Amino acid sequence: MAEVILTADRTLMSNYHNNEFLGFGTCAPPNFIPEWLYSYLFFPPLKTKSGHPKQAPYGLRKTEAQLLKEGFHVETVSPKYLGKYLPNAKVLGIHTMDPFGLGPASTTLASIFKKEPYLAKHFQSLLTSPAIKKAKQNGLKVIVGGPGAWQFRYREKAVHDLGIDCVVEGEAENIIGKIFKAAIEGEPILSHYEVGIGEAPTLEEIPDIVSPSVNGLVELGRGCCRGCQFCNVTLRPLRWYPLEKINRELSVNIAAGYTGTCIHAEDVMLYGSNNTTPNDEKLLALHELVTKKVTGLSWSHCSVAAVASKPKLLAKLSELILQNQTWWGAEVGIETGSSEIAKKIMPAKAHPFSADNWHDVVVEGMGVMHDNMLAPACTLIVGLPEEQESDVLKTMELVDDLKDMRSLIVPLFFVPLGKLKSEDWFTDTQLSEVHKQLLIACAEHDFHWIDNLLDLSFTGKWYSQISKEFYKGFSAIAKRKVRQIE
Ligand code: SF4
Numbered sequence: 001m002a003e004v005i006l007t008a009d010r011t012l013m014s015n016y017h018n019n020e021f022l023g024f025g026t027c028a029p030p031n032f033i034p035e036w037l038y039s040y041l042f043f044p045p046l047k048t049k050s051g052h053p054k055q056a057p058y059g060l061r062k063t064e065a066q067l068l069k070e071g072f073h074v075e076t077v078s079p080k081y082l083g084k085y086l087p088n089a090k091v092l093g094i095h096t097m098d099p100f101g102l103g104p105a106s107t108t109l110a111s112i113f114k115k116e117p118y119l120a121k122h123f124q125s126l127l128t129s130p131a132i133k134k135a136k137q138n139g140l141k142v143i144v145g146g147p148g149a150w151q152f153r154y155r156e157k158a159v160h161d162l163g164i165d166c167v168v169e170g171e172a173e174n175i176i177g178k179i180f181k182a183a184i185e186g187e188p189i190l191s192h193y194e195v196g197i198g199e200a201p202t203l204e205e206i207p208d209i210v211s212p213s214v215n216g217l218v219e220l221g222r223g224c225c226r227g228c229q230f231c232n233v234t235l236r237p238l239r240w241y242p243l244e245k246i247n248r249e250l251s252v253n254i255a256a257g258y259t260g261t262c263i264h265a266e267d268v269m270l271y272g273s274n275n276t277t278p279n280d281e282k283l284l285a286l287h288e289l290v291t292k293k294v295t296g297l298s299w300s301h302c303s304v305a306a307v308a309s310k311p312k313l314l315a316k317l318s319e320l321i322l323q324n325q326t327w328w329g330a331e332v333g334i335e336t337g338s339s340e341i342a343k344k345i346m347p348a349k350a351h352p353f354s355a356d357n358w359h360d361v362v363v364e365g366m367g368v369m370h371d372n373m374l375a376p377a378c379t380l381i382v383g384l385p386e387e388q389e390s391d392v393l394k395t396m397e398l399v400d401d402l403k404d405m406r407s408l409i410v411p412l413f414f415v416p417l418g419k420l421k422s423e424d425w426f427t428d429t430q431l432s433e434v435h436k437q438l439l440i441a442c443a444e445h446d447f448h449w450i451d452n453l454l455d456l457s458f459t460g461k462w463y464s465q466i467s468k469e470f471y472k473g474f475s476a477i478a479k480r481k482v483r484q485i486e
Pocket residue numbers: 224225226227228231232233234266303333346349
């Protein structure tokens with residue numbers, strides 16, 4: 001049995017029915033759907049073999065790969081089987097995305113429903129589970145990391161209350177081995193370790209995953225050059241993986257029988273580019289490689305500006321992708337319809353165009369996506385610092401101009417991150433009448449498109465038809481509830 005066990009709570013140990021977008025369901029609080037049914041619909045547990053999940057979150061797989069590279073005896077285990085593995089372990093590493101529900105999507109939903117979201121509930125119930133409590137009494141050390149580690153800066157007491165020995169924040173490849181070694185040997189470790197920019201790994205220092213990731217996700221690179229003030233990612237250096245590395249990670253998932261992938265970057269359209277102009281040659285080579293190897297592909301994120309700047313390139317990529325599927329998805333940050341706000345807090349988000357034309361850049365980029373069957377889940381930020389009523393009205397105009405474009409538009413309350421981390425949080429008590437109208441306009445947009453997106457998402461197998469009807473039923477109930485509020 002291993003000295004190091006890695007895990008994540010059950011909202012992360014799921015493949016969301018092979019649809020990353022359904023993972024957004026973990027941000028919602030318990031609601032009108034019974035918990036057992038909601039959990040099945042949005043985050044069914046992964047299959048396991050002797051307690052080992054057949055897939056695991058990509059970030060957890062990277063930690064696993066790094067620790068294996070350094071010679072640790074590591075096993076990744078489903079949270080349900082910790083009782084079997086922890087009695088022999090010295091350290092438990094836990095991956096987290098949103099441990100207290102402070103991420104933008106969960107804060108927004110928690111404010112509206114006035115309840116703690118599922119992901120926070122499951123993170124905390126994992127940490128307080130009898131298996132972990134018992135192992136803690138026997139000296140187990142608990143180390144928590146992942147994209148949600150920043151939230152512990154706002155919940156310092158929870159580190160102690162939940163029995164956590166160390167929180168690791170940032171890209172940890174170069175320091176994680178030292179921390180786990182110190183924990184195993186009983187040496188003192190910091191309760192919160194923030195990885196400095198100088199400690200971030202170079203491309204050569206980032207190991208390949210050695211076991212399959214959830215939904216075949218593979219990274220294309222790290223960092224972003226757009227510098228939006230509300231974003232943590234922008235503080236990291238930009239690095240793109242060579243095709244050989246991406247190919248090796250795809251092969252790990254394919255060897256385990258997974259035929260789909262989600263390629264992950266802050267802007268997939270900028271793969272291989274060191275500025276805000278897409279590199280045709282690199283993007284085409286990437287998609288030729290990926291579409292030959294897998295039969296289903298999605299993008300994690302892309303920008304409207306990059307798409308609007310190269311419509312012919314997107315058409316060529318679409319041709320490659322649609323050989324195997326009828327559409328594909330990506331998350332897209334629109335954030336605002338106001339050029340004034342765009343100029344202040346995200347001037348480079350419109351590059352190579354000017355932020356003065358942000359509204360038109362968004363409409364143009366979204367139109368190109370619609371024509372090429374790229375269906376985005378778009379985010380808007382509500383309550384940005386210095387936002388005026390006129391800015392919110394401009395965002396409503398933009399939402400109206402996007403009504404014919406296949407997409408979801410999700411309004412999120414402002415969360416102070418990145419260069420704006422000392423600003424105030426936005427809460428539901430600050431929601432003005434125009435904010436409420438904006439939220440309703442987004443809900444109406446989404447209800448207009450949801451059935452079309454479900455039809456595209458659930459095709460083929462007979463059980464897909466049944467699942468589709470379930471989600472349509474859920475959407476119809478949600479629609480009725482929202483219209484009652486209106
Ligand atoms: S484009 Fe996205 S990832 Fe890049 S800085 Fe802006 S919000 Fe962050």
